Amino acid sequence: MKRKQVMAHTSLLVLALLSAEDMYGYQMIAALSGKLDSTFAMKEGTLYPILHALENDGSVTSYEKEAAAGKPRKYYHLTMKGKLQLREEQSQWRAYQRAVDAVVSSAVLA
């Protein structure tokens, strides 16, 4: 059983989402499943460990907030350090994208 399409650049996606507004995990998954192609998605088992790691190195902070119904939500907030991190990863993504694209678009499709 081979993986079809792998989620990557996950922390970049999370940081990008949080740059607009504070969000909680489950909400991010829903937001991404709307924007990402159906062939790949951010899974819970991928997201939560990433959030914890980002909090651990100070890129985000978190706080609990009661919801109208259900379990309380854990919101994440982008810190100054996180914003710098976002810019860094964003520029790396652009470089990567350009480089791969240069090779791929020069492919000869006979």
Next chain:
Amino acid sequence: MKRKQVMAHTSLLVLALLSAEDMYGYQMIAALSGKLDSTFAMKEGTLYPILHALENDGSVTSYEKEAAAGKPRKYYHLTMKGKLQLREEQSQWRAYQRAVDAVVSSAVLA
């Protein structure tokens, strides 16, 4: 020690290179290091196992050819199956790229 930038979509890059002409491993590394940003590169420990895997599933075939000097080179040739594989991975890459870009470009850089 954290990885800075990870090589991904490696088989796509290899297939794309081989679509233009038969190449040998060491040559592909040189070709990619020219096109890819200096922050990431195709490493030998990554490439050779990929070439063997591609040959194993019939996407490429190989043949030896003497060089003017040094060890004989092992050239790889893209098969029909490999061309189909290339198209498949190429379209997946485009979808992935668009999706990530949609999220990243909507980021708010305060």
Next chain:
DNA sequence: TATCATACCTCGAAATTCTATGTATGTCAA
């Protein structure tokens, strides 16, 4: 003859993502 560049290869570590499962809360229908 030693060093360097070319050229291939592989092992095991490290990193990353996915699968599967578990916990908890509240709603709603049967």
Next chain:
DNA sequence: TTGACATACATAGAATTTCGAGGTATGATA
């Protein structure tokens, strides 16, 4: 009232991928 469902968070272990480090071999060149 209970069972199913949606929300919401979490983690352990498997699978996959890439990388670092080393090894082998050939010939040129200093």
